Amino acid sequence: MKDDIILQVENLHTGFLVDNVPLEAVSGVSFSLKAGRVLGVVGESGCGKSVTAHSIMQLLPKYGRITEGSITYTRATGEKIEIQKLRRTGNQMRQIRGKEISMIFQDPMSSLNPVYPIGDQIAENIREHEKVTKREALDRARKLLEDLEIPSAAERLGDYPHQFSGGMKQRVMIAIAMACNPRILIADEPTTALDVTIQAQIIALMKKLQREHGTSIMMITHNMGLVAEMADEIAVMYMGRIVEYGSIRQVMKSPAHPYTQGLLKAVPVLGMKKDRLYSIKGSTPSLVDRPAGCEFASRCEYATEACRQVPRAVEVEPGHQVRCWNYKEATDNG
Amino acid sequence: MNKDSLKHILKKFLSLIPMLILISIVIFGALQLTPGNPLTYQIPPELLSSSTFDLEAYEKAMGLDAPVYVQYFRWIWNILRGELGYSLVSGAPIVNMLRTRLPATMELALCGILISSVFGICLGILAAIKQNTLLDYGCTALSVLAISIPEFFMGIIGITIFSLKLGWLPTGGRLVYGDNSFGTRLAHLILPAVVMGLALTGALMRHTRGSLLDVLTRDYIKTARSKGLSERKVYLKHAFRNALIPVTVLLCFRIPGLVGGSVVIESVFGWPGMGGMLLDAISGKDYPVVMITAMIIAFVTLIASFLADLFTMLLDPRVDIER
Numbered sequence: 001m002k003d004d005i006i007l008q009v010e011n012l013h014t015g016f017l018v019d020n021v022p023l024e025a026v027s028g029v030s031f032s033l034k035a036g037r038v039l040g041v042v043g044e045s046g047c048g049k050s051v052t053a054h055s056i057m058q059l060l061p062k063y064g065r066i067t068e069g070s071i072t073y074t075r076a077t078g079e080k081i082e083i084q085k086l087r088r089t090g091n092q093m094r095q096i097r098g099k100e101i102s103m104i105f106q107d108p109m110s111s112l113n114p115v116y117p118i119g120d121q122i123a124e125n126i127r128e129h130e131k132v133t134k135r136e137a138l139d140r141a142r143k144l145l146e147d148l149e150i151p152s153a154a155e156r157l158g159d160y161p162h163q164f165s166g167g168m169k170q171r172v173m174i175a176i177a178m179a180c181n182p183r184i185l186i187a188d189e190p191t192t193a194l195d196v197t198i199q200a201q202i203i204a205l206m207k208k209l210q211r212e213h214g215t216s217i218m219m220i221t222h223n224m225g226l227v228a229e230m231a232d233e234i235a236v237m238y239m240g241r242i243v244e245y246g247s248i249r250q251v252m253k254s255p256a257h258p259y260t261q262g263l264l265k266a267v268p269v270l271g272m273k274k275d276r277l278y279s280i281k282g283s284t285p286s287l288v289d290r291p292a293g294c295e296f297a298s299r300c301e302y303a304t305e306a307c308r309q310v311p312r313a314v315e316v317e318p319g320h321q322v323r324c325w326n327y328k329e330a331t332d333n334g
Numbered sequence: 335m336n337k338d339s340l341k342h343i344l345k346k347f348l349s350l351i352p353m354l355i356l357i358s359i360v361i362f363g364a365l366q367l368t369p370g371n372p373l374t375y376q377i378p379p380e381l382l383s384s385s386t387f388d389l390e391a392y393e394k395a396m397g398l399d400a401p402v403y404v405q406y407f408r409w410i411w412n413i414l415r416g417e418l419g420y421s422l423v424s425g426a427p428i429v430n431m432l433r434t435r436l437p438a439t440m441e442l443a444l445c446g447i448l449i450s451s452v453f454g455i456c457l458g459i460l461a462a463i464k465q466n467t468l469l470d471y472g473c474t475a476l477s478v479l480a481i482s483i484p485e486f487f488m489g490i491i492g493i494t495i496f497s498l499k500l501g502w503l504p505t506g507g508r509l510v511y512g513d514n515s516f517g518t519r520l521a522h523l524i525l526p527a528v529v530m531g532l533a534l535t536g537a538l539m540r541h542t543r544g545s546l547l548d549v550l551t552r553d554y555i556k557t558a559r560s561k562g563l564s565e566r567k568v569y570l571k572h573a574f575r576n577a578l579i580p581v582t583v584l585l586c587f588r589i590p591g592l593v594g595g596s597v598v599i600e601s602v603f604g605w606p607g608m609g610g611m612l613l614d615a616i617s618g619k620d621y622p623v624v625m626i627t628a629m630i631i632a633f634v635t636l637i638a639s640f641l642a643d644l645f646t647m648l649l650d651p652r653v654d655i656e657r
Contacts, residue, residue, distance in 0.1 A: 059559055059560060089565045096562070098561035102561075103560045105556065105560075107553060110553040110554065111554055111556070111557045112554055112557065113554040113558065113576070114554070115576055115649065115650055115651060121557075124561060125561040125562075128561055128563055129562065160651040160652065162652045176557065
């Protein structure tokens with residue numbers, strides 16, 4: 001099963017209608033998720049990582065639309081499903097959602113319904129997809145919570161979200177996502193809203209679950225350290241495009257895109273003897289007046305005339321792609 | 335519902351008693367501040383100003399010479415025994431006045447609340463689900479109309495159409511002499527209850543729609559969808575219960591207004607309720623009736639706020655009724 005592609009995203013374009021003006025948040029993203037592997041998607045806020053994830057789940061807001069491209073999910077039976085063709089709230093999409101592909105969101109504080117006990121909220125997912133009694137579903141919910149190392153899980157099933165801390169709520173969210181043993185887990189910044197110590201615990205738990213169940217994970221984050229720790233492959237996104245894509249070793253060792261280099265330099269390292277932490281100059285341009293050509297050019301120290309054209313993806317080495325005209329100079333100097 | 339929350343509810347209910355006592359003191363005290371002696375309204379001025387008239391003896395006989403707090407306790411004690419006193423204007427026992435008026439008011443208010451909560455909440459949900467469609471705009475326009483057109487005008491239109499033109503419903507009154515059947519009672523009730531409920535229907539519809547739309551943007555709705563739940567379950571199970579919390583509070587706090595402030599509707603439809611009685615009592619300086627009516631309205635208000643607490647607690651586990 002290893003290296004079988006379970007999710008293939010091809011030239012995905014997703015846009016939103018803002019005041020009746022279409023804005024493209026994702027412009028031609030392609031990547032593949034392999035069975036049992038972890039793909040890290042990194043980039044700063046607003047680069048389109050979450051929109052990509054929501055496109056896969058068909059959980060886009062009302063005014064969001066997949067305008068082009070395809071998302072192909074391969075079932076365990078080998079059947080291929082083009083997700084973008086399914087009706088958002090239709091039966092087929094609903095059977096995949098929560099059962100075969102599930103998702104954890106950024107803010108555990110607001111992701112659980114405040115008026116229902118957490119046991120019911122976990123059991124609900126199981127009961128939606130499998131023919132089990134409420135008692136069986138609750139029993140499985142308890143087991144999930146125990147696996148996620150929540151103390152006295154049986155008693156806590158009847159508790160409400162406000163009786164849990166942030167880290168505990170995120171465990172409950174993971175329990176909901178893992179309840180039907182999905183083949184793909186999309187984690188949208190699962191640790192961003194948590195304390196650093198709790199982050200490490202959550203990551204350890206996710207790794208454990210991934211090992212035990214062989215789930216493929218798409219890990220969306222802006223935390224380079226987290227990606228380095230968990231991911232097998234990494235996609236770096238900037239303004240709705242993947243600017244660099246490759247195995248974690250390739251990208252971390254020899255980042256080719258100036259933006260990836262900037263991101264890596266901006267990670268503080270213990271014992272670093274610098275007064276100031278490196279930061280990428282300028283800020284992300286607005287989607288409303290997107291610059292022509294390479295969107296990173298205005299912030300890039302290697303920018304040349306060529307950058308007025310949108311760069312194509314170039315293969316630096318097998319499996320390592322970069323979208324930059326001047327990646328050679330950047331690699332040599334970076 | 336466990337034993338603890340039942341205890342909390344009981345506690346909350348008992349805490350209404352001191353509130354009620356406080357209100358009764360305020361009402362009694364306020365009346366003491368009004369100018370003049372209640373007796374002066376009852377005795378003809380010629381007699382009052384004649385030199386042989388002994389006002390003090392009358393005051394003594396009526397117990398008006400006692401200290402204020404004694405008078406207060408006497409008043410409260412009488413109320414508790416069901417002796418509500420007599421109207422200064424008609425001399426009738428207030429109990430008898432209430433015996434017909436209170437049920438009439440309650441009947442009207444309950445029907446108004448029922449109509450407005452059913453229609454208001456249902457239309458609000460519909461408008462939210464079909465946001466920015468013709469249906470939504472239509473509901474919104476109707477609710478604005480319902481809120482802004484005065485009740486008396488609605489009432490007159492209703493009577494003109496349904497009573498005079500179509501002849502389906504009676505023009506007013508509550509009962510027909512010698513005919514106490516359910517059908518006639520209902521026929522008399524429909525128009526005033528609908529007119530009374532219209533404004534509240536509009537308000538509840540707007541409130542439900544807004545509240546539901548707000549809830550639908552919350553993250554937990556996305557979580558519900560991410561489980562693969564049907565839209566029906568997402569709306570009715572996950573969104574609706576959360577959206578209902580502020581709506582029930584609004585509903586509860588409108589109840590006292592329906593009980594005490596339905597003067598206009600009562601006069602349009604000739605409905606023999608408390609509003610008209612209160613109006614007569616105020617203009618006739620019939621203080622005993624004013625006091626009792628004020629107490630009843632205050633009591634209803636307290637009950638309504640208790641209900642608001644209760645519903646909020648039942649709907650939202652984050653609310654601890656003790657706090």
